[in-house]
Amino acid sequence: MGDVSSNMVEQTKEHFIEKIADNMRAFGISPTLGRVLGIIYMNKEPMTLDQLSEATGMSKTRMSQVVREMIDLNIADKVFEKGVRKDLYTVEQDYYQTFISLFISNWRQAINKSRLFEQKWRQRILDIKNEGSLSPDVENEINELLKETQIWLAYYDWISRLVDFFESGEVFKHVPKKRVPEFEE
Amino acid sequence: MGDVSSNMVEQTKEHFIEKIADNMRAFGISPTLGRVLGIIYMNKEPMTLDQLSEATGMSKTRMSQVVREMIDLNIADKVFEKGVRKDLYTVEQDYYQTFISLFISNWRQAINKSRLFEQKWRQRILDIKNEGSLSPDVENEINELLKETQIWLAYYDWISRLVDFFESGEVFKHVPKKRVPEFEE
DNA sequence: ATATTTGTAAACTATATATTGTACAATGTT
DNA sequence: AACATTGTACAATATATAGTTTACAAATAT
Numbered sequence: 001m002g003d004v005s006s007n008m009v010e011q012t013k014e015h016f017i018e019k020i021a022d023n024m025r026a027f028g029i030s031p032t033l034g035r036v037l038g039i040i041y042m043n044k045e046p047m048t049l050d051q052l053s054e055a056t057g058m059s060k061t062r063m064s065q066v067v068r069e070m071i072d073l074n075i076a077d078k079v080f081e082k083g084v085r086k087d088l089y090t091v092e093q094d095y096y097q098t099f100i101s102l103f104i105s106n107w108r109q110a111i112n113k114s115r116l117f118e119q120k121w122r123q124r125i126l127d128i129k130n131e132g133s134l135s136p137d138v139e140n141e142i143n144e145l146l147k148e149t150q151i152w153l154a155y156y157d158w159i160s161r162l163v164d165f166f167e168s169g170e171v172f173k174h175v176p177k178k179r180v181p182e183f184e185e
Numbered sequence: 186m187g188d189v190s191s192n193m194v195e196q197t198k199e200h201f202i203e204k205i206a207d208n209m210r211a212f213g214i215s216p217t218l219g220r221v222l223g224i225i226y227m228n229k230e231p232m233t234l235d236q237l238s239e240a241t242g243m244s245k246t247r248m249s250q251v252v253r254e255m256i257d258l259n260i261a262d263k264v265f266e267k268g269v270r271k272d273l274y275t276v277e278q279d280y281y282q283t284f285i286s287l288f289i290s291n292w293r294q295a296i297n298k299s300r301l302f303e304q305k306w307r308q309r310i311l312d313i314k315n316e317g318s319l320s321p322d323v324e325n326e327i328n329e330l331l332k333e334t335q336i337w338l339a340y341y342d343w344i345s346r347l348v349d350f351f352e353s354g355e356v357f358k359h360v361p362k363k364r365v366p367e368f369e370e
Numbered sequence: 371a372t373a374t375t376t377g378t379a380a381a382c383t384a385t386a387t388a389t390t391g392t393a394c395a396a397t398g399t400t
Numbered sequence: 401a402a403c404a405t406t407g408t409a410c411a412a413t414a415t416a417t418a419g420t421t422t423a424c425a426a427a428t429a430t
């Protein structure tokens with residue numbers, strides 16, 4: 001177990017994990033979260049907070065936080081295994097799916113927030129408009145703003161449809177997954 | 186100029202700018218950068234560092250940094266106007282294009298980084314493998330790692346094609362822009 | 371019932387990121 | 401040539417984010 005090549009393999013594995021973490025960074029995911037995802041991914045089996053703590057060298061509390069965040073992002077799940085008292089966590093094993101989950105979480109959130117704001121905001125402009133007695137300048141600016149709103153709404157509608165495009169898997173019809181060459185020696 | 190409705194319009198405009206900044210946040214863009222983009226966008230005309238500084242209430246140094254970052258991200262440009270000594274900056278006026286630019290910058294960077302790492306890493310595994318005299322366990326793990334690499338490469342190839350899919354505008358064939366209803370009163 | 375183990379809240383500390391002020395080189399003005 | 405203006409490098413400060421420690425409630429074991 002402690003031989004040279006085995007250590008090298010271990011080290012190489014860790015590099016791979018770092019690469020996964022790095023990839024996550026492009027989603028604005030913190031290095032630690034990415035690393036934990038990588039660790040569980042490479043482990044192939046669900047892991048406990050203690051194991052993760054051991055593997056990262058970080059506190060169990062932090063692992064708890066990170067795991068919860070991953071669950072919120074839909075890239076990890078708590079699994080039950082009878083006889084095991086500790087909570088076990090798995091991660092999505094499919095990179096594409098992880099990509100999509102993150103993309104979706106990210107944008108759905110933005111969409112909701114935007115929608116929420118939208119109504120109040122539009123109403124407000126209309127209120128000003130109906131105030132009566134507006135200088136032509138102001139009147140003009142208000143119309144510009146209303147136009148802007150339309151453009152903005154159209155844009156968000158697009159994002160919304162884009163999210164669906166990913167979620168439904170339709171994206172793969174036009175940007176197909178690449179087949180991985182089998183290799184058995 | 187100082188009348189009530191004009192102030193309300195001004196305020197509403199600022200809300201819109203905040204919304205734009207908020208949207209940017211989904212790309213991991215800092216609030217300040219988003220706000221500056223929003224400010225220039227709403228201004229419709231190129232702006233100078235001093236104007237931005239005035240508009241944000243932040244230092245000119247910061248504006249300089251932010252503007253440069255935006256240029257790196259391909260969502261802003263320096264424009265020249267004869268007779269004007271100060272540098273002027275515009276931003277992309279098309280939301281879709283901004284979305285795409287950010288998406289591209291983000292992932293191209295990740296792709297490059299990954300590619301760079303890839304060769305070294307794969308070579309390393311092969312080196313271990315050719316070392317000879319490996320325990321069956323280690324041998325097995327190495328094969329697993331090589332397989333993992335294949336999967337990873339396929340995934341990155343997909344991302345790469347996905348980026349092209351956006352960059353080329355093909356995405357709009359399948360997730361079309363929504364037409365904004367004209368409105369003239 | 372009592373004692374252990376587990377996960378997480380809450381308050382704290384450390385580290386990273388955002389922002390500013392000063393200084394200066396480059397360019398334009400008189 | 402002397403002077404003013406502009407943009408940014410660099411060091412210093414402030415703020416936000418990541419991580420730890422302690423404490424405790426809920427669940428399990430003895």
